[in-house]
Amino acid sequence: MEGAAEVSGVLGILERLDRRWVFLAMALAVAGPILVMGLTRKTLPETPTDASRAVFRAVQSLPQGSTVLLAFDFDPGSAGELEPMGVNMARHCALRGHKMVFISLWPLGGQMIDQTIEKVIRADFPQLQDGVDFVNLGFQAGNEQVMRVVLTDFKRAFPTTKSGRATADLPILQGVQRIGDFALLASVSAGYPGSKEWVQYVVSASGGKLPMVSGCTGVQTPQLYPYFPGQISGLLGAIKGAAEYESLINAWVMDPANAAEWSGRGAASGAPMVLPPKYLEAQRRMGPQLGAHLLMVVLILLGNLVYFAQRRAQRRVAA
Amino acid sequence: MSEEPRSPAIVVWAIIVLAIAAVVGLRMGFGDGMGRAYAERVEMRATVTSAASPGSERFVEWVEWRSVPPVEFTRAVRDNPAQERVQLSIAHTAGLWIAALLTLAIFSFLYRDNPAYRLAEAIVIGVSAAYWGVIGVWDSLVPKLCGALAHGWTAAHILPNLPSPTVQSQIGMSIALALGVLLLLRLVPAVGGVSVWAMAFIVGITAGAKIVSHVESDLLAQAVATMQPLVQPADGGLWTGATLWASLPNVLVVIGVLCCLTYFFFSVEHKGVIGGASRIGILYLMITFGAAFGFTVMGRVALLSQRVEFLLDDWLWLIDPLERRLLDGVSMIVGTGGVW
Amino acid sequence: MMRIVALAIASIAGLVMLLSPFFPRLESVGAQSSEIFNVIAAIAFILGAGSLVKVNVSRVSRRDAGWGYAFVTLLCFVVTLVIGLGKIGVPPNPQFAATPWAGEKDAAGSAFAWIYEFVLTPITSTMFALLAFYVASAAFRAFRAKNREAMLLLGTAFIVLLGRTFAGVWLTDGLPDWASGLRLENLSMFIMQVFNTAGNRAIIIGIALGVTATSLRILLGIDRSWMGASGGSS
CATH class of the missing domain: 1.20.5 (Single alpha-helices involved in coiled-coils or other helix-helix interfaces)
Structure with missing residues (x-):
């Protein structure tokens, strides 16, 4: 607090407010909407940005059967933001009939991939075969140097799958010698190493031949904007980006006119298209975002009211 | 974190904590309860072919318990009340409660530093260090280092279809092993000085790679991205x-x-x-x-x-x-x- | 002598990495060097674990303040290590059922997977979640419009905070089409794509210049600070 002048009244109470009350307000601002949305199962509408639409287009425009490299460079510490992105990227690829090769440069990333495979592929696309339509190559140590190796020899950097199968004779990797042989690089990134390093070490070195899309944390998003749309074709920023991407896929899947375009369970069996609630996770998480952001705005306003009251009190004392 | 709340505030906080405890108590006592996890019994069977006698086959059988949501248990009991396929999982239920208590222990730091928070912190430091070490061993060292330098043993015991290493990779992994041992010598103060050679390799590789990547991606490409036409003619x-x-x-x-x-x-x-x-x-x-x-x-x-x-x-x-x-x-x- | 060898190793290794993208014959040497680095990086995990054990063993043996927590750290470390390296509770690998150690270390149902799901995940993710509270507290205590620059920062934060949620849509949905650029969601994207891009691009270019200069100094042996006390700058 500046100076000795004290503010009286409500602003004085705010000036001396214990920060635990701010913590409690934040807890309520987040828990309240979660309870309401959890009980009502409603979500807020989303208006996708160009950056999110670009991610959707990048996956959508690939010919069916393309092989996509999905780099899950995150761990449970950032799963709240990034898991919905990973889930929706895998889901979109599976719906479009793309082959998926999952890798991670974060030690706990292999587990995040397993969770995504369990949640999306094994649950909703049981016809897809491990090693043929998708594969989890797990984690490799070395950060950017792994990227340097995959530039020339992909299987050298990832000699086995996470479950211990050699990659040399893996059907899904037939025709993949180097990373440039993939149709798309989709990076889900929590920090270092992540999307920024993929741009620096791989996308630039490929001379723009390997398109890349990124889904990243809120902290990373502003830092990655300079690479979009030149070096990164599409960008999902924080949970909002995930919610926008999720809503784009949902709108596409739920439109009966598009059923022929995707290879999903519903289209194959002619069953009515019902959206499982797990594919509304990112949009549901925008509820607590709204509560918390409004609280932040109120806190900044109140903090500044206290500040200006302090200044006025100081001037009065000085006079 | 030395800021202490005043006494009326302590009463309010005590009420909040009691309210949370009451919600937990009510959930445990009424309705459908809380915090239970279920698992499904899956019989697994794999065929094993002997390399010595290709015609002979034997089976290996085991049981796996896979996590399922509570609704699976409800359905299974509704279909057959005597069923044993889906059961309450003691391990996962205990895990769920431990996870919840650890979550609350970390959140308790918001009130003030306390033994519960410190305990959770001590646990995560120990667990994550070992976890990273284990992953480094099984995911990187075994397939790459052991796969190159002790291929026969690795293929027989851990990774059966790992391809034979090339001479080039064996030489590379020998160098890696030597530098890795030098690096580990940092833990021994008497001879720790030699670890500077391993450090030199790490620093040199990083520096060399960074020059190329940063100039190419962050200097040239970003400069090019900035050189856009200043006038964008529109319709009209x-x-x-x-x-x-x-x-x-x-x-x-x-x-x-x-x-x-x-x-x-x-x-x-x-x-x-x-x-x-x-x-x-x-x-x-x-x-x-x-x-x-x-x-x-x-x-x-x-x-x-x-x-x-x-x-x-x-x-x-x-x-x-x-x-x-x-x-x-x-x-x-x-x-x-x-x-x- | 040890320092000269170290400088030579750093320079040669760096030079290989610097030149390998430009000479196809050096490509495989560069990849080989990177692969050696990757294995050393994995060994560094063991070094990190070793350092942790060393520090905590000395804290426990000296009965330092909080030695009980150091003991808990050591205990958790040993238990996780034994479970992970011993593949305790790991079911056989269906593809290689005859191979004794082929099971996946963190297969569903294994003890290692249990530690991941019920110990590591809740603690690490909650620790990161704590920051939400401190950001709120900082916004209330320190986010003050003291001058023009601070007001600009504050105003941008307002627009982004509101524009990236439904509040932005709700507040400015009534604006006519010709003023659609002023809708909070559009305004926040304009800020990101123009002002934020320009600011961060300058930072990126500045960092690139700094990294290149520092790396060159290391390769030329001018910067030896990485050697610690025995190194120094020439």
């Missing part, structure tokens, strides 16, 4: 509001990059034109930091939401957004008597 001609509006972003980006770079340029005194440009640069940077703040808030709140969802959904069973219990909100709280 060059001197229209639409053209002005379409051209504005590129003009602002070019001005911003140049002014910010001027601000970072400390070899010249920031006076006159340079001073003016650097002041504009500061304004751009302030906007940049404001945007970064907004996105940081967004990121942190998403992480908090996930933990609160865990407590309210997985543990307390107060909400069911993923329809894992297939009950509406009211039934979950007052109960249906079906799940237990």
Whole structure:
């Protein structure tokens, strides 16, 4: 607090407010909407940005059967933001009939991939075969140097799958010698190493031949904007980006006119298209975002009211 | 964290803690309960062919318990009350409670530093160090180092279809092993000095790789991305509001990059034109930091939401957004008597 | 002598990495060097674990303040290590059922997977979640419009905070089409794509210049600070 002048009244109470009350307000601002949305199962509408639409287009425009490299460079510490992105990227690829090769440069990333495979592929696309339509190559140590190796020899950097199968004779990797042989690089990134390093070490070195899309944390998003749309074709920023991407896929899947375009369970069996609630996770998480952001705005306003009251009190004392 | 709440505040906090405890108690005693995990019994069978006698086959059988949502248990009991396929999992239920208590222990730091928080912190330090070590061994060292230097043993015991290493990779892995041992010698103060050779290799590789990547990606490509046409003609001609509006972003980006770079340029005194440009640069940077703040808030709140969802959904069973219990909100709280 | 060898190793290794993208014959040497680095990086995990054990064993043996927590750290470390390296509770690998150690270390149902799901995940993710509270507290205590620059920062944060949620849509949805650029969601994207891009691009270019200069100094042996006390700068 500046100076000795004290503010009286409500602003004085705010000036001396214990920060635990701010913590409690934040807890309520987040828990309240979660309870309401959890009980009502409603979500807020989303208006996708160009950056999110670009991610959707990048996956959508690939010919069916393309092989996509999905780099899950995150761990449970950032799963709240990034898991919905990973889930929706895998889901979109599976719906479009793309082959998926999952890798991670974060030690706990292999587990995040397993969770995504369990949640999306094994649950909703049981016809897809491990090693043929998708594969989890797990984690490799070395950060950017792994990227340097995959530039020339992909299987050298990832000699086995996470479950211990050699990659040399893996059907899904037939025709993949180097990373440039993939149709798309989709990076889900929590920090270092992540999307920024993929741009620096791989996308630039490929001379723009390997398109890349990124889904990243809120902290990373502003830092990655300079690479979009030149070096990164599409960008999902924080949970909002995930919610926008999720809503784009949902709108596409739920439109009966598009059923022929995707290879999903519903289209194959002619069953009515019902959206499982797990594919509304990112949009549901925008509820607590709204509560918390409004609280932040109120806190900044109140903090500044206290500040200006302090200044006025100081001037009065000085006079 | 030495800030102590005043006595009336302590009473309010005590009431809040008691209210939370009451909610937990009520959830345990009424309705469909809370915090239980279920598992499905799966009989596994694999065929093993002997390499010595290709014709002979034998089977290996085992049982796996796979996590399933509570609704699977409800359905299984409804179909056959005597079924044993889906059961309450003691290990996962205990794990769920431990996870919830650890979550609350970390959150307790918000009130003040306390033994519960410190215990959770000590646990995570030990667990994560070992976890990283184990992953490093099984995912990197075994397939790469052991696979190259002890291929026969590795293939026989761990990775059966690992291809034979080339001489080149065996030489490379021998160097890696030697440098790795030098690195580990840092733990022995008497001979730790030799680890500087391993450090030299790490520093040299990193520095060499960074020069190429940063110049290519962050210097040249970013400069090219800035060199966009300043005038973007729109429909209706060059001197229209639409053209002005379409051209504005590129003009602002070019001005911003140049002014910010001027601000970072400390070899010249920031006076006159340079001073003016650097002041504009500061304004751009302030906007940049404001945007970064907004996105940081967004990121942190998403992480908090996930933990609160865990407590309210997985543990307390107060909400069911993923329809894992297939009950509406009211039934979950007052109960249906079906799940237990 | 040890320092000269170290400088030579750093320079040669760096030079290989620097030149390998430009000479196809050096490509495989560069990849080989990177692969050696990757294995050393994995060994560094063991070094990190070793350092942790060393520090905590000395804290426990000296009965330092909080030695009980150091003991808990050591205990958790040993238990996780034994479970992970011993593949305790890991079911056989269906593809290689005859191979004794072929089971996946963190297969569903294994003890290692249990530690991941019920110990590591809740603690690490909650620790990161704590920051949401401190950001709120900082916003209330320190986010003050003291001058023009601070007001700009504050105003941007407002627009981004509101524009990236439904609040932005709700507040400014009524604006006419010709003023759609002023809708909070559009305004926040304009800020990101123009002002934020320009600011961060300048930072990126500045960092690139700094990294290149520092790396060159290391390769040329001018910067030896990485060697610690025995190194120094020439």
